[in-house]
Amino acid sequence: MLLTELLAGWRIPPGAHVGPTEAGSNNHTFRVTADGRSWCLRISQNMDRAQVLAEHRLLARLRRAGLSFAVPTPEPRIDGGTVADSPGGPVTLCAWIPGVRPDLGSEPALERFGRAAAELSTALAAVAPTDAPFDWRGGPLEDVPDVTALARDLMAAGLDADRAKVLRAGLDRALAAWAGIAGRLPQQVVHADLAPSNVLVAPDTGEVTGILDFEVAGYWLRAIELTVALALTGSTRGPDWPRRAAALTRGGAWGARLTADELHALPDLIVVRAAGSTLWRSTRWRRGQSSLAEVAERLDTLAAVLRWRSGAGAALGDVVAGA
Structure with a gap:
């Protein structure tokens, strides 16, 4: 057509x-x-x-x-x-909603992003689960495929062995983390994909003018909104990640919005989210909707997240609470 x-x-x-x-x-x-x-x-x-x-x-x-x-x-x-x-x-x-993609290179820009995320979270809390496209309560790892077969298929298509090892290690770590989280944290409808590419700002003031792309919105963990915002804005990467993470969470007063259990779970939720994103992209690759390069990119991100979680990432909950 x-x-x-x-x-x-x-x-x-x-x-x-x-x-x-x-x-x-x-x-x-x-x-x-x-x-x-x-x-x-x-x-x-x-x-x-x-x-x-x-x-x-x-x-x-x-x-x-x-x-x-x-x-x-x-x-x-x-x-x-x-x-x-x-x-x-x-x-x-x-x-069409007017605006440009946000430049998140400064703390005020991150604060505005975090404030908009918190405002959206409050509004979504009143939305019924039946008025959301998805029910994510089983988590992004609910239907894990045969990882050995998936890795074999990816390597046959040209993926290197090191990245294939990351797939197994990342899923093992994420599944163990999810076992300690599932069913234990507050839930509501969430956007679940608050990336800078889904946010528009005024070019002169930087104030958020629009939030787009609710196609993966669903009933899930309330804390996943902050988790995704931190991950997709790069606020858990690089040597100065605590400063960036503090700025984003300070903008939405997330340290006061979340419970102690939610704050404690944030580092593991970052891992779960990265592993889920990798599986999502791998599934699309098998359907011919994504390239092998896109899967490799997700695996590189997952590898970086695993290194971060094994090192300084454990402090994320304290960074958010302190902000």
Whole structure:
């Protein structure tokens, strides 16, 4: 199905300009421009129609929550719905949210990021689990494949032996960590993917103008929101990671938001998240949706996380509490 045919269902004129967006490794996303307006068109590769509709219910709740930033607004189609079917997956069209990707090189920028994450977490706490695309209570390691077979397949495709060893070591460490966490921490609906690429800021002030991409939102651990924000902003990497982690958590007063058990679990949650991300990318690789290089990149990240956790990472809970 041609994009022009899909767009006609939203009354977008045939002469609209359509081009790929800068980011979006899990879906096909395009910027659509016509008559002085812009939209983002997304073809979902990881969600079915029911999950997309749940995402839209979640977004409707958030738009009524009085947030200081915007979230995607699905545009209604001619038939009154907000989802179109296509051979590539469910399709949605949302109004374009102004802003640029954040530069997180300074502590004030990290503080603003952490503050927006905390504001979103508060709003998501009121969302019913049925109004989220996923239920993650089993954790990202619930359906672990045959790791020996996965490593063999990856090596047959060209992955080196050292990275294959990281796969086994990382999953073993993550599974052991998850056994001590599962079912013991507060839960709520979470965004679960607060990467800088999913946040927009005003170019002049740096204030957050929008949070995007709720496709993996689901009912899970409340603390995973901070976990992911710390990991994906690079706030647990490098020799000055405690300073960066403190700035991000200080912005959202996360040390006061989380319980002592949540704070204690943060270093292990970083490991669990890195291992889960590696499995997610490996599964997409097996489906032909991701490259071997993307899997190798995740394995390199997992290796770095394991080194961090075995060294200074144990202090993360104290850093957050102190901030």
